[in-house]
Amino acid sequence: MNSRPSSLKNVPVPKTWDARLARRLVTPLVDTFVTPNHLTTLRLLIGLAGALCLARGGFSWTNAGALLIVLSNFVDHTDGELARISGKSSRIGHFYDLACDALVTILLFVGMGVGMGGVHVAERVVPGVLLGSLAGVAVAVIFFLRMRIEEMEGKAGTRQASVAGFETEDVLYLLPLVTLTGVVTPFVVAASIGAPLFAVWVIVDFRRALRRTAQPAAETSQMQVSP
Numbered sequence: 001m002n003s004r005p006s007s008l009k010n011v012p013v014p015k016t017w018d019a020r021l022a023r024r025l026v027t028p029l030v031d032t033f034v035t036p037n038h039l040t041t042l043r044l045l046i047g048l049a050g051a052l053c054l055a056r057g058g059f060s061w062t063n064a065g066a067l068l069i070v071l072s073n074f075v076d077h078t079d080g081e082l083a084r085i086s087g088k089s090s091r092i093g094h095f096y097d098l099a100c101d102a103l104v105t106i107l108l109f110v111g112m113g114v115g116m117g118g119v120h121v122a123e124r125v126v127p128g129v130l131l132g133s134l135a136g137v138a139v140a141v142i143f144f145l146r147m148r149i150e151e152m153e154g155k156a157g158t159r160q161a162s163v164a165g166f167e168t169e170d171v172l173y174l175l176p177l178v179t180l181t182g183v184v185t186p187f188v189v190a191a192s193i194g195a196p197l198f199a200v201w202v203i204v205d206f207r208r209a210l211r212r213t214a215q216p217a218a219e220t221s222q223m224q225v226s227p
Contacts, residue, residue, distance in 0.1 A: 011085050018173075022077035023085065030086045039079035040097050047072035047104030054108065057115035059182075065115075066179040069108055073172045076101065095147075102143035106136035109191055116185045128185070131192040138195035145199075145206045152213045 014020045026039070046068055053065030079097055083089035113132020118125040178187045 014081065016077075018074055019077045019081060022074065023081040026078050026082040027085065029082055034082070035088050035093075036079035036083040036086075037093050037096060039075060039082060040093070040100055043072050043075040043079065044100040044104060046075060047100070048107065051104070051107035051111035054111035055114040057117070059179075062112075062115055062179045062184060063176060065111065066176040069104075069175055070173055072104055098143065098147050102140055105139045105143070109133075109135040109139065109188065109195075112184055112188050116188060119185060119189060128188060131188050135188065135191035135195040138199040141199045142195070142202050145202045149206055149209045152209050 014023060050065045050068030050072055053061045053068060056062075056065075076097075079093075083093065109132040110129060111132070113128040113130070113135075116128040118127055119131065178184060
């Protein structure tokens, strides 16, 4: 006798390890009152707690915050897996998930910036919160433009690179190594430079997506006016 829900039979197995574990954990929730939005909210609350801990600064609080961010990142996979295997997906839920992803990531960098204090650059002290906010704003731009690309081209247009069961976003699982080794300041400084540069790349990709979307429409319009 097969005890697996029938809804799982037509759902492809996730490619990443964390998504596979998330599916195992949420499978018992398929026929319960729990919805993907409940799990998204849980992910948001854990992420907010993590950001607050990071903002407190100090070795213990910073490491606690890093662990909570890792947990929040994992829980982020549970809502999508529950939606896929239960059929409880919705457009509002999808955008709610994206908004929570953006908010947690932004507050992650802002929290680290607040917690680390100032950075000495060319005999001046640059507030860490400024650097964290710069990285956070860049991340917000990236999330927004990727969402717009997804609206135009579908999820294939924003699919992340996957190698050996790990995706680009899984780098957040390494955050405790950053806090344990005491390299929060270099990490935030690097993010304040790297995130804006990556945002520029996403802007270029977004402009390409706009041209790809506009080209078929222009060709259709030209065909309609041709004799």
